[in-house]
Amino acid sequence: MDKTTFVGCKGGVGTTTVAVLHALSVAEAGRSVCLTATGPGGIDDLAAILAVPTPAPGEVIEIAAGLGLGDEADPSAYTVVDGGTDTFSDHSGRVYLVVRNDYLCLRRALLAPRTTVGVVLVSEAGRALGRFDVADVIGWPIVAEVAVSASIARCIDAGLLVSTRRPRLDIAEPSRSHAGAE
Numbered sequence: 001m002d003k004t005t006f007v008g009c010k011g012g013v014g015t016t017t018v019a020v021l022h023a024l025s026v027a028e029a030g031r032s033v034c035l036t037a038t039g040p041g042g043i044d045d046l047a048a049i050l051a052v053p054t055p056a057p058g059e060v061i062e063i064a065a066g067l068g069l070g071d072e073a074d075p076s077a078y079t080v081v082d083g084g085t086d087t088f089s090d091h092s093g094r095v096y097l098v099v100r101n102d103y104l105c106l107r108r109a110l111l112a113p114r115t116t117v118g119v120v121l122v123s124e125a126g127r128a129l130g131r132f133d134v135a136d137v138i139g140w141p142i143v144a145e146v147a148v149s150a151s152i153a154r155c156i157d158a159g160l161l162v163s164t165r166r167p168r169l170d171i172a173e174p175s176r177s178h179a180g181a182e
Contacts, residue, residue: 003093004171005038006120007083009108014122015098016045018146019082020161021169026078027067034060034068037082038089043071046082051159064162087112096120096143096171101129106137118143120171144171 004022008015016037023035037043046069047054055061060070068077083091097112098120099105106129109119119142121134135142146169155161 003079003081005081005083005091005093005095006098007087007095008085008098009087009105009112011085013098013100013105015084016049016082017152018098018120018122018169019080020046020049021146021166022171023067023080024162025169027064030066032066032077034070034074034077034079036071036079038086039084042082042084049156050162098122099134100124101127101134106134109138121145122148124148144169
């Protein structure tokens with residue numbers, strides 16, 4: 001099974017939003033995707049951000065063309081997992097750490113196990129730490145960056161994330177020197 005998991009080093013960094021944006025980007029590129037989550041409330045949070053009812057256990061609901069949401073993935077589909085803050089579990093497939101460019105987040109990121117193949121940076125304007133500072137502190141490649149945006153927040157709050165224009169989140173393949181998690 002081809003799987004990518006996003007985990008946040010602390011709550012509130014944007015892991016759910018990153019997982020949804022990546023799943024939507026992959027589905028829009030024509031690939032069949034199943035979006036799922038680990039941990040209690042994970043599927044509920046995904047359903048809420050997508051403005052759909054929470055699927056029943058074992059049910060997969062279609063969110064958009066090529067994108068399903070559920071707790072059981074189709075083995076032939078690319079699976080995107082919102083891992084919440086579960087950085088210490090032994091996730092299979094590619095695991096990306098989601099961080100913000102702030103001190104508390106980087107402090108916790110340093111405790112994450114080295115099974116991560118790359119970092120997705122959710123950057124906030126006005127912070128003292130930039131992309132290169134984050135990469136230097138963590139020591140992992142930043143494979144994608146998403147700017148904190150009021151427009152994304154408004155889309156989420158209005159339940160319009162699927163139907164509106166939003167940033168694509170295309171994850172670059174990690175370099176071989178950081179691909180130890182596969």
